[in-house]
Amino acid sequence: MGGAAAGRVERDEHAYDEWEQRVDALMMLLSHRDRRLVRVDELRRNIESLGAEAYDRMGYYERWMHSIAQVLIQRGVITIDELGQKLAARESKRER
Amino acid sequence: MSAEAAAARYRPGDRVRVRAVHPPGHVRTPWYCRGHTGVIERLCGAFANPEELAYNRPGLPAQPLYRVRFRAVDLWPDYREDRADVVEIEIYQHWLEEAR
């Protein structure tokens, strides 16, 4: 990305939502040397794999969340089915 | 200093060129410096290869990692700011070759 044309630096300083802070916290815990379940390099690789369009469309912690989920599936810590079921349970409870 | 760092090929002050290769996968050598020549500013140490760590492989033996200093005017043909400006990037030994 270095050197590519880009617009003004938007001085965005927003505080993060609770869920985003928890994504950050989860990554710190999972990458900690006591667990080593997600390496920062795996996190980066999976984010890079999103491709430019998804990368630009998604928020920072959305990319992290996508990537952490991918690594956990790749490593066999969780299965796609387990994740699908937990997501479905939440989708049926959605507010608004 | 680790054995790997002691075996490092380059010393501060050496001119090096970054390989102009573009393999797929998780690569930590930025595009904008590939093919360009800079100077070794320091040996940072030896570290496991992130290209391998990205697939949860150990990435050993540890590879020497250097801080390489590039002149901005060398990196950007249209650089309009100060001619003394530099950009310093950490680059793994296997991405570097001796520059003439």
Add this chain to the structure above:
Amino acid sequence: MNDPAGPGRAPAGDSRGYYRRMQSAIEELLILKGVVTADEVAREVAAMARRGPERGARFVARCWVDPAFKAQALADGAAAAEALGLEVGPLRLVVVENTPDTHNVVVCTLCSCYPRMLLGIPPEWYKARAYRSRVVREPRAVLAEFGTAIPDGVRIRVHDSTADMRYLVLPMRPAGTEGWDEARLAALVTRDSLIGVGLPGAGPQRDQPRRNQMADTIRKLAYFALQAPDKPGEGARILEALRGAGVNLVAFSGFPSGRKAQIDLVPEDAAALKAAAKHLKLKLGAAKTCFVIHGDDRVGALTDTFARLAEAKIGIVASQAVTAGMGRYGAIFWVKPRDANKTAKLLSAT
């Protein structure tokens, strides 16, 4: 590719909150599998919220007053930080010194590497395309957008942290600060000066928008009111019940209301509170809005926020604030429902 919408996209019409639900789902799975506990996650969130640029500022102030410490900092940043009682984490800290002929700027063009332990979570702009693409290519133009002008004859050294080193800029000590104590000096050191896009303040005036200064986070949150008889033990009864249900509260407020008492509960997880209330047969009112502030304790901590609301003619209906020890404070305030969105935008609340 299975999903016609492409990678990273939730099923059509379902994208809002998809990753928030995923976070909750993954966290639940990891807790069920014994990988992490909810408590560990909460503690990590709190620990990260406590880390802010005032740590980097302390480090710089010490470098300014103590030449031996500065020499150590330049030789081995992590060791120096640890000597000051600052945790640095596993990565290497490299301190780069500004001098009369060199100005340093830090970036991670490949992602968002940043000395988080000393500066806190990186700002959004540091992680965004514009900064990462342009600062290696036209640093002065980018710095000018931050209101920072680097004089002719001073070269810029841009550090692209692509590996395990994390960079901290050691700004030059401003003139006219002779004899100042460390706390006073630290107050001059802005986060932007530690990244290199700004310069330390020369006095009360700062070189960056006010909201960048401190690690105040302002959140717009839902709260739920509960009625209870106004008699001794009611607060304890409700709190114990919620504790038993594992409901974590961000804030709690209780006061007499007519002949009864009203208890306002601000949960970390609204769904969890509602589920617990249903189970405990507690009658919660409808979700309403309040604002919660967490920040570093300092003289006048609340003043800026109140002043900005006053300037925008937004009335504060009620408010409480208290210091929490460990250099932190918290505050809660309410505005009229019709002012809530305006307030959120004004304060960049999330």
